[in-house]
Amino acid sequence: MAELPIETYLPGLSIDCVIFGFHEMELKVLLLNMKNQEEWALPGGFIQKDQDVDIEANRILENRTGLKNIFLQQFHLFGDLTRNKAGHAKKLVETKIISDDLRPWFEQRFLSIGYYALVEYSKVQVPTPDFTSDSCEWCSLNNLPKLIMDHQQIIDRAHQVLKKELNYQPIGLNLLPQQFTMSEIQTLYETVLGKTLDRRNFRRKILSYDILVATNKQRKGGTHRAPMLYEFDEEKYTQAIQEGLKSLF
Amino acid sequence: MAELPIETYLPGLSIDCVIFGFHEMELKVLLLNMKNQEEWALPGGFIQKDQDVDIEANRILENRTGLKNIFLQQFHLFGDLTRNKAGHAKKLVETKIISDDLRPWFEQRFLSIGYYALVEYSKVQVPTPDFTSDSCEWCSLNNLPKLIMDHQQIIDRAHQVLKKELNYQPIGLNLLPQQFTMSEIQTLYETVLGKTLDRRNFRRKILSYDILVATNKQRKGGTHRAPMLYEFDEEKYTQAIQEGLKSLF
DNA sequence: TATGTTTGTGTCAATATGACGCAAACTAAA
DNA sequence: TTTAGTTTGCGTCATATTGACACAAACATA
Structure with a gap:
């Protein structure tokens, strides 16, 4: 069971990264499989109190892909009340992904900052899962597994933005x-x-x-x-x- | 001196609105003049703990312009550390804009969600200043007064986005x-x-x-x-x- | 050597774009 | 009342861009 230095993080705010890759003629997204659960999740994390949000996003991304200097763009803040599902924290505790101490942290309302990243598929060697997950895989964008909370919507939105930015971003x-x-x-x-x-x-x-x-x-x-x-x-x-x-x- | 129900707001998060209007062949932005200060500010506010962020943005906007159902788009989260100027809260207390009790609230690190609004200039009857300001005026985009913190950058970014969205937004x-x-x-x-x-x-x-x-x-x-x-x-x-x-x- | 597929290079008609011309409508000055 | 100065409405025309195709060269495989 992992411990989180939650006192060093900004409360109520998280970052979710939609990491795009391109392989075998398909757009892929890097997803985490929650331990003992059928639902998948976007790689994400929390924001250090004493650090720029963009830098924190890069840090989270680097942890997951092992790559530095990745192309990363903030694209939306998800701030609806409905995105916070009541049972989520309970589940995390029950499946022993987090300790009971951390439960209040995960029960608070979270806003999430959406980032999308573009990475060269072949350069991501071994995607490393984080403490909440035991596997990390590339999933085809048009055949995604079931995702937690509003992560499907976050991906949809990222894809929309990508389309629009095609002529403005490399x-x-x-x-x-x-x-x-x-x-x-x-x-x-x-x-x-x-x-x-x-x-x-x-x-x-x-x-x-x-x-x-x-x-x-x-x-x-x-x-x-x-x-x-x-x-x-x-x-x-x-x-x-x-x-x-x-x-x- | 105004009191704020700060316990009902999400800590460390604010909303800033860049309200665009078009008048006399010019793009204008609605700005607040801080009491007893030379610097101006974007209309903004805080987010109720129990409300969607988009709805809160609308509420803030309605307070300022008196208009409902305004076209409003979230465009960026400003999350750099440098945006939080040390002396800001102190100044607010000294000029008696806020009471000393509120000082810790204004001294914390703030992330701000940028929204831009498009309003029909003539429909905004009497822009109403908020508790921190005593006047509220339309300022020409290419002749803006000195602005607090990073508000000039927020406006610049909003303008950039507006340009790009010209063919996608009404x-x-x-x-x-x-x-x-x-x-x-x-x-x-x-x-x-x-x-x-x-x-x-x-x-x-x-x-x-x-x-x-x-x-x-x-x-x-x-x-x-x-x-x-x-x-x-x-x-x-x-x-x-x-x-x-x-x-x- | 024959076959199937992909790649490289064109063509051509239909549209869209950029750079203008000109007369009608209207006000204000003569 | 006439004239000059602007703005508006409606064109034209040469050039550039687009969309829809045709065809032969270059491979691997059978």
Whole structure:
């Protein structure tokens, strides 16, 4: 049973992270499986009294993924009364996830700050579960297990925001590996937007932004014609999204 | 000196509202002048322990503007340590704005939830100051007075968000009066975007969205050719911004 | 060597955009 | 009453962008 230094945390406030990854043509979210429970949860944590909220979010994220300097954006504060389910703390005590001392802490009303993170799937080695959970897995966004409290809504909202931010945030840069093929980045865009795009028109447009650099390498080993590998021109990408990539797909 | 039922509020959390209005070709923000001080502040307040955050934001806003059902959007949680200035509570006590009992409450670390509101300037009759202030005024966005703490940054961020949301939120509907001329709505767009637009191209585009209804009335009394008055087709507008108005100006 | 699929590169018509021109409507000055 | 100065309403036109496709080269596998 874990002990929490709750006296060092801001009361009534938590952080929940929606960690997006992209793998096998699908958007994935990193979820924790609560010990002895069927319900899953978003990785989250509390905020040190003497630290910036953004920094705390990064700390929580680093604990879970082992990665530093991850792309992380605050996107919403969830502050409805209904999000605090009465039985939650009781359950945590009964399943011995937390000690009885901690029960009042978990019974108080919580507001939660939603952050979304974009990580390169392959770089997250072994997702590490926290004290409340015994496993940590990537789950496909369109086939999520049952989630505690309002975590499903938090994910939905994060996905919505991601869609809207597609032209303002370096989504590709953070979700794709260093080098990638044209169809990989296209699939990413299709997945986030939830619609298919014409291959040739996509190519024309993404190239017109002048944010990609064609390497002269090819992805070998595939079962068909070897595609060319691209990289981002980070400087140009960063500059381009300042103003937003004109006109969406 | 005012008393606050601080025991009924969530500790360490506040709401700040950036209330936008549009008047005389300018974007305005409603600000409070702190008693006996040169610095101004955003209208804000605290959150009842037993109430949704969104509802509390509405309550605070209604107190200040007298308007119900105002368009109000949460846009950011400000959670840096640096935003809490040490001398602030002391000043409030010294200037007798708050009693000494309240000093610990105002000395704690505060996170603040930023909301922005869009109101029709003319509908706000007499902005009512709160207990910490003795006047309440519309200030032009590009000529703001000195503001307390990080309120200038909060406004800047709200303005940024407004710009980005222009094609996803009913900005015009909420900032303009029921009926308006083509140049009024164009000026609104120009003001929010911070750039001038071609009059004829603007007209063509805004009409192509099919969200405006031409009334057959004209604005009389002007010094030149009487312009035609338009209204929003609220249903079509609402529908159009669901997907976002394709391609910005 | 034949087959199926993916990749790279175009074309072309339909639309949308940006840069203007011009006359009608109206006020205020002459 | 006439004239000058503005604003409004309604166009045009060249250029750029979009959406819908066609086709051949490059592979792996059979």
